Structures are given as C-alpha cells and as structure tokens.
Amino acid sequence: MTFVFINGVLSGRTDDGEALEKAIIKDRRSGEIPQFVNVRYKKETDTVMINSDSGRLTRALIVVKNGKPAVTKDDVSMLIEGHISWDDLVKAGKIEYLDADEEENTYVALDESELTPEHTHLEITPLSIFGTQAGMLPFINHSNPHRNLPGVKSIQQGVGVYSTNYLIRADNESMIAVDQQLPIVRTRLYDNEGIKTHVIGQNIVVAVVSYLGYNMDDAIIINKSSVDRGLFRSMFFRPYKIEETKYVGGQSDVITVPDKDVGGYRSEDAYKFLDEDGIAFPNAHVDSGDVLIGRVSPPRFISSIDKFRLGVQKQVESSLECRTGESGIVENVFITSTTEGNKYISLKVRQERRVEIGDKFGSRSGQKGVVGMILPQEDMPFTYSGIVPDLLFSPYSLPSRMSLAYLLELIGGKVGAMGGHIVDGTSFTGESEESLRAELKSYGFRDNGVETMYNGITGEQMSVRIFVGDISYIRLKHFVANKIQWRARGPVQLLNRQPTEGKSKHGGLRLGEMEKDCFVAYGAALTLKERFDSDKIMVPVCTKCGMTAVYNVKKKVGYCPIDGDNAPIKLVEVSASFKILLDELKSIGIYPKILVGSKV
Amino acid sequence: MEIPKKHIEAFKQRYGEKADLKKLEEIYKKSLITPGEAVGVIAAQSIGEASTQLTLKTKHSAGLSVINTTSGLPRLVEIFDAKKEIATPVMDIYLKPEYAKSKQKAAEFANRLIEIRIKDLVSSYDVSLRKKAVNLVFDRDTLKSYNLTLRDVTQKISAAKMTSSIEGDTVTISDKSSDNVKKLIRLRNKVVDISISGMPGISRAVLNTADDGSFWIKTVGTNLEEVLKMEEVEISSTISNDIVEVSKVLGIEAARNLIIEEIDNTLSNVGLKVDLRHMMLIADAMCMDGTVRGIGRYGLSGETESVLARASFEVPLKHLFEAGMYHETDQFKYTANNIMSNQVIPVGTGGVKLVVKDNGKGNRKDDEKKDSE
Numbered sequence: 001m002t003f004v005f006i007n008g009v010l011s012g013r014t015d016d017g018e019a020l021e022k023a024i025i026k027d028r029r030s031g032e033i034p035q036f037v038n039v040r041y042k043k044e045t046d047t048v049m050i051n052s053d054s055g056r057l058t059r060a061l062i063v064v065k066n067g068k069p070a071v072t073k074d075d076v077s078m079l080i081e082g083h084i085s086w087d088d089l090v091k092a093g094k095i096e097y098l099d100a101d102e103e104e105n106t107y108v109a110l111d112e113s114e115l116t117p118e119h120t121h122l123e124i125t126p127l128s129i130f131g132t133q134a135g136m137l138p139f140i141n142h143s144n145p146h147r148n149l150p151g152v153k154s155i156q157q158g159v160g161v162y163s164t165n166y167l168i169r170a171d172n173e174s175m176i177a178v179d180q181q182l183p184i185v186r187t188r189l190y191d192n193e194g195i196k197t198h199v200i201g202q203n204i205v206v207a208v209v210s211y212l213g214y215n216m217d218d219a220i221i222i223n224k225s226s227v228d229r230g231l232f233r234s235m236f237f238r239p240y241k242i243e244e245t246k247y248v249g250g251q252s253d254v255i256t257v258p259d260k261d262v263g264g265y266r267s268e269d270a271y272k273f274l275d276e277d278g279i280a281f282p283n284a285h286v287d288s289g290d291v292l293i294g295r296v297s298p299p300r301f302i303s304s305i306d307k308f309r310l311g312v313q314k315q316v317e318s319s320l321e322c323r324t325g326e327s328g329i330v331e332n333v334f335i336t337s338t339t340e341g342n343k344y345i346s347l348k349v350r351q352e353r354r355v356e357i358g359d360k361f362g363s364r365s366g367q368k369g370v371v372g373m374i375l376p377q378e379d380m381p382f383t384y385s386g387i388v389p390d391l392l393f394s395p396y397s398l399p400s401r402m403s404l405a406y407l408l409e410l411i412g413g414k415v416g417a418m419g420g421h422i423v424d425g426t427s428f429t430g431e432s433e434e435s436l437r438a439e440l441k442s443y444g445f446r447d448n449g450v451e452t453m454y455n456g457i458t459g460e461q462m463s464v465r466i467f468v469g470d471i472s473y474i475r476l477k478h479f480v481a482n483k484i485q486w487r488a489r490g491p492v493q494l495l496n497r498q499p500t501e502g503k504s505k506h507g508g509l510r511l512g513e514m515e516k517d518c519f520v521a522y523g524a525a526l527t528l529k530e531r532f533d534s535d536k537i538m539v540p541v542c543t544k545c546g547m548t549a550v551y552n553v554k555k556k557v558g559y560c561p562i563d564g565d566n567a568p569i570k571l572v573e574v575s576a577s578f579k580i581l582l583d584e585l586k587s588i589g590i591y592p593k594i595l596v597g598s599k600v
Numbered sequence: 601m602e603i604p605k606k607h608i609e610a611f612k613q614r615y616g617e618k619a620d621l622k623k624l625e626e627i628y629k630k631s632l633i634t635p636g637e638a639v640g641v642i643a644a645q646s647i648g649e650a651s652t653q654l655t656l657k658t659k660h661s662a663g664l665s666v667i668n669t670t671s672g673l674p675r676l677v678e679i680f681d682a683k684k685e686i687a688t689p690v691m692d693i694y695l696k697p698e699y700a701k702s703k704q705k706a707a708e709f710a711n712r713l714i715e716i717r718i719k720d721l722v723s724s725y726d727v728s729l730r731k732k733a734v735n736l737v738f739d740r741d742t743l744k745s746y747n748l749t750l751r752d753v754t755q756k757i758s759a760a761k762m763t764s765s766i767e768g769d770t771v772t773i774s775d776k777s778s779d780n781v782k783k784l785i786r787l788r789n790k791v792v793d794i795s796i797s798g799m800p801g802i803s804r805a806v807l808n809t810a811d812d813g814s815f816w817i818k819t820v821g822t823n824l825e826e827v828l829k830m831e832e833v834e835i836s837s838t839i840s841n842d843i844v845e846v847s848k849v850l851g852i853e854a855a856r857n858l859i860i861e862e863i864d865n866t867l868s869n870v871g872l873k874v875d876l877r878h879m880m881l882i883a884d885a886m887c888m889d890g891t892v893r894g895i896g897r898y899g900l901s902g903e904t905e906s907v908l909a910r911a912s913f914e915v916p917l918k919h920l921f922e923a924g925m926y927h928e929t930d931q932f933k934y935t936a937n938n939i940m941s942n943q944v945i946p947v948g949t950g951g952v953k954l955v956v957k958d959n960g961k962g963n964r965k966d967d968e969k970k971d972s973e
Binding site for chain 1: 636637638641642644645917920921923924929935939940941942943944945946947948949950951
C-alpha cells in the first residue's frame, strides 16, 4: 500500500506508486494536467509526493525517450524561424519543468553527445547549470570556482543603468553610469533583451604590470587622461523627502522660506536657493549645508516662562539641508500628498562622480580592486605601437587565485577589438584558446598576448614583455565619496559630553577597550589620559561632605547644598562620564563621598 | 647592585671561576624589568593573543587506548578559573626502580590501582519491595579474575553498616526501614557504588614505557594523596594534573609550578610559543595568598581592593551596594578606576611623582603648611 501526499498532505493511497507516477507524468506531457504539477515516487518510504503549490523552483529540461531528445532539429529550426514558440514545445511535452522533488528520479545529460538509453532528460544548454548571473561571466569553466562568486558579486554591484526610468524614480541611493558598453567578450546570455537594456561596464585596455608600487595588493592604477575623457564617469542621485505634517490641535508644519524670527534661523545665505514655495528650484547648484526644502514647525514643548508670557509661540525651523560632504544639482521636484492628506515633497539631487582614489572596480572574473593611483597619461607605460593602457593590473593577483578567465578575456577582447567582431566567451561552448591565439597572430601580435612596453617616465624599454589586452571592467557601487569620514574637533553627545558616533553625525573613531590596554602596556600614561580628555570637566567638590557643590568660577563664590555658603570648595578635574556615574550612585542610594587631597 | 647568589654560581659554572662579574651585572641590569612596566597587561595580551588561535574543539581520539585529556581553549579556561572539578583528571605515576624495570610487576601494580566497585562485579541486580531487600547476582568468572570471593564482598558491605546474606551467587541486602521503592532504589545505588578494592577515584590505568625502557602508569581519575602513600611509588616525580588537588597535597609552590607547566603544555601542544615569564607572573598572582585562586568574578578580579575596578568588571551593582553598606574607600591606586575618572594611571610614565618642588619645599605632609603660607 502506497500513500499519496498532495502538497505535503496525506490525501489517499494507491496499490502501485510507480504506475501512478508514470500516469501523472504521461498526462502532464499530453497536456491534460497543468505543466507545473510535479510528481515523485519515493522508493525508500514507499510514498508518492505530488506537488502543485506555488513557490517551488522549477527548471526546464528537454524530455529524452530511448536516448533521443524529444526536441528535434526541425523543432529548433521552426523555433528560430518563428513558426512555433517555446510554449508550443512545452505543450507538446517536448520540454518540461521539473522541481527539486521530481528531479530526484531523473538522469539528466549535460550534452547531446553523452546521451544513453538510460537518460530521461537533456539539458537545454550546458550554460544553464550556471544560472542567469554566473552565465554572464565569460570563460568561467577555466577559473577556480571560488573566483566566480566574487565575479557574480561584481556584476550585482556594478554601476550601469539599473532601470530605464531612473529619472522619475526616488530610490534611496542610485547610481547611473554616464557611458555604458556591452562587453566585447560576451556569453550567449547577453542576447537577452533584458541584459541589453541594463548595461554595466566599459571595455578598456588593461596592462598586467606592476608599476610604481601603486597597484600592489589588489590596487589598480587608472589613466588620468582616460578619466578626463569620461572613463567610468557616473551620476549619483540622492532623493530628499519631507512631509508637511498636521498635528493634533490644529497646528501644522508649513513648507515655506522661513522668516527671520523663527527659532533656529540659519542665515540668509543658506536659503538662497529656495523659490517662493520654499523648495529649491531645479538646476540649482547646491552645496552641503544649503537648505533644499524650507519648513517651519510648531514648537515641540512649551518653553520657558518668559517666552510663554509673550503670548505668541515662536515657530521652529525644521528645514531639510543638503547632506554634509555632498553637493550637486537639483534634478527634479515632485509634489504630492500622503494617504493622510499631508503635502509630501520629494527632491532629487544629482551629483557627478568622477573616478577618484579609493573607488572600487571589478572585472567579471572576480578580480576586484581599489584605485591606488590616478596617473597622467604621460607617466603611464605605453606599447611599441603607442597604445597607452587605461588601467594597470597587478600580475601578483593572478597566481594565487588562478582566475584564468581574466587572461582569456584579455586576449578575447584584444581579438574582438582588432577584428571588429564580438567574441563568444560562453563557458564550455565558446571560442577556444587556440582559435583566439591563432586569430591574434593573424593581426600581427604575438599569440600569447604580450607586447613590448616602455616606461612612461624614463622612456626606457621594459626588460620583459607585458601582457596587454582589452577587458570589460565594472565600476562598483562603493564610492569613497560616500564613505570617507574624518574629524579633529566636532560635536559631542549631550548626556556624557563624549564625541558623537557615526559618519552622519560627524563622529569620532572610538578608542576601545583593547586599544586602551595597548596604551597601558606601553606605559604611556599621559598620552592615555590625553586621549580620554575629550569629556573632561571641572567639578566643584565640597571638601567637607564630599558632594558636588555649586561654584561660580568668575566671581569665585559658591555654596554647598548641604554645608551652606561657607563650605570649603575645591575644583576637581574628572570626566563628565564619571560625574554621571557619581550621580547615578546617588540616585540608587549610595553616597559617593569624594575625599580631596593635595595634588602637589 | 646585589646579584642573587644563584646567578653568580650559574655564571661561574658557565664561564669559569675567573669570569668577569661586571659583565654579569650588566646582563642582570638589562634583564630586569623597568619599574612601572605594566607587566600584567603585557602578560594578559601575550597569552590572550596566542589563545585566539586555539580552537574550541578538542581533538578527540575516541576508541584509542590512549588517555584523552582536555586540551586547547577549554583546558586553558579550566586552569585560569582554578576549577575544582576538572573535566579529565589524570595522574602520572612513576615507580621505584624495582617495579619500573619489570613489566609484570608494574602491570600488577596498575591493576591494583583500578577501583573495583560492586557494580563492576554483578551480572544483574534488582529490588524487592515485598522482601524489602536488594538482590545482587554476582558473576563467578568476574570475581575469579579479580581474585575475590563473595565473602570479601559481604565484608565490605558490612563495613558500610549494612546486613547481607549469601545464597548461591546472590547476595541479599535487606533493610526493614525501607518501606517504599524510592528508599530501596536509593539503597541500591548506595550499595552498588561500594568500593571493593583498588584506589578510590581511579577508573583506568594504562602502562606506558619511558625512553629508557622503564614503565610508568597513567591513570584516569586522581587520588594523589593516597597514591603517594604507597611504597611502590616514586614520590619525587609522581604528579596529578588537578591543580587544586596538588595545592592541597603538595602545597602552593607545587601548584604554582603545575599552573606554569600546564599553561605551557596546552599552548605548546598546538604549536604556540609564549614566554614562560608571562605564565610565571599569572601563576604567582593566582597563588599569592596561599590558596589557588582563579582569575575571574570569584577569584582575582572579584577580590581587587578597588571598588570601582571590581564594579567595572562584572556585576557592578552588587559591588557598589556592598561598598556603600560597608563604607569602603577607593584609593584610586589602580588602572581601571583612574581611567574611569580621567586621572593619570600609576603605570609607566604616570608612576613618576614629583618629590621636591622648585622652591625647595618637599611633598611631605609637614611641608603642606609651609605651602599655604
């Protein structure tokens, strides 16, 4: 007796599970059952699992009968000519979708040549074992599999055209490459229309050479003149969103140019880009600190008595300003309303981002790196024919990683650029290394891709020949401009007077517990104290009771809340956080008495 | 400068009687730690850095006849916490020459060490609620292999103040006061654990051969005090790896040496090299008040003089409330509390104090009056 589970629920039983499996598959191929119903007879547990629910991953395979694929050459040519469609093949039972469960009972051939009578299915193309993302990487059957993962990552993070309607979108941080190119070395997957309209990367000339030490350890050197001509230039869009909130009691925010008597008024200069409606006009060249959308809000708390007596409550400034460290041009402004009926404004600022030192670049073979130097063309090495590379890649990145796809793509790109055609770099089925070498030789190059090069600074011929070629490089979304942070002096936290934390608050970098231990281990006691001096304060202490007193430093008078006016008061230098500790001890009922002695 | 005698002796032994003692003085001065050096922090960093490379997993050699001891990070934690019950207590027993040379004698001794309990001898046992008794069925072959008779067993049982009777292979222990199953089962567990022969606490003993062909014994479980009383044992080299036990039996100096040795062994087993003096410092700190104290909340860190230093380590409220109740005073002499209050720490350059001022007045108490004049 075989139990039958439909979508994981015990639903019936049958005498012959194998026959049921065969019958369902037969009916599905003939079109009587929907194409996404999958069935599996499990021998070990003697159960039949039928799955028809949503969310299962399925993949398409060609049905094989008696060692012959159901899709014939005629079918393929009909498909190419457009007489039949993919769906027709599926309906005819020649191609079917399998899920993870049904896959267990199949025997799939990767290639038509390896078909035997035992095979049940045939892979549509060997490329499909990679999936859509890894399928975009050229020659990855030559690379170490561990290198293909960062290769996929580079494609995911590439700056290109992520969406064709990017101008009217308001994504939080978006980047668009000014110029994009499809790679010279492509895989079959690039024939897909979706990829053709969402292009990333540019084809550039790369020399594999160690130069001046600025491209060691995965760093790269980029030609400054290429950058000047627009290489890898991108646009960065930052949307600013603000709402005109209505509060309980009839009060409301007002989006406008703030009046001078509003609390927290900046300066007239800060509001210079605002139109009469309180929003910066399109094409305004804004800089960090400039107000983009002016807004005044009702005061959040009822403030001190004298303000209360005046009767009129002061409105508070709550404008939106351009982020610190960012600038740009106001691209567009959208005015709409939220579901609550509040006025809602979205303003987008566009900034041009040239390539600078610290920006991240990657190829499609997992060789990613950071710009270490932007070198003028005059100082770059050049080949005997006068070609100056756009990018210098360190040869030391190759032997340990064995990403040979990088080298093959370099040769393939060179061949494609010389011959004026696209090179098929599809894994397993693409062009072979031998044919690429032969073609390169026919253009008058050495077949291994090396060329004689000259030092750009001294003009001397390099003692070894350098491997030069064309490759598609991708600018990755990690721009230094978004990440760089520094501080000498800056804002402190209200409670403990220590420096703020985080880039957006212009914060400092924490000297942590273990770093502190290092100062102690060195015996650098005074340096250590200086590092922690950021929150030092002078606390007046009554030497009689040992509690914090009140003291006016200018008038040199003070009193102790316990011992009165004539209490002996001394000023003690401690950190503000220590004073908080003492206050907290008092709050839980512990009396922290400070005994003050003479220091010298 | 006075140089300890042992160094002078060692120097002369190495370089001859006429060796230049000034040279020795130079070396001695160089090797002294500078006053104010933060030796504790450096020791902690030196061992801490190395132990980041230790894996949490222990290599296990299950199924091998080799005795498996805790190693790596778990062992290190055990040592520093001065655990009373360690995971794998092990003893290395060395024998006097007449026993160490003969394999038969050594093996005989090793077999005598292993503790045999009643549960190792019985083939089955049960409790009878009707008879209010525990029945133990003994296996004759097992008894024979240990050279024991049922009479030996009953003797041991009566020594534990229980009445027993023999009937064939069965020994019955009756207890009229046990009127429910719970009590009977408690009695059964007690009886089964009675030790018949061997050394209590030792469950296994493995014979090992040293490089010179002599035999020594490694045991699982320790009982150092009793083993050292045995005449076959070479007292000077027999040792246990249980630090607390060693400190009780052999004294605090032995425990200190054992701590150093065990830290060094666990680190060098995984190929890490840490200077021995760091471990010596930690061992000294752990043993300085005569008993072995662990490093941690219930040991060194929990017993620091300074309230704030203690509070900044673990469970701050407990320490602060206690300090409030017992009117404790913090002298601000340590590193932690001085950093908390943003003062100069008394370490390194902060350890230097001004004694005489510009005007010739000193920093002593009776000078203070002159200062205010």
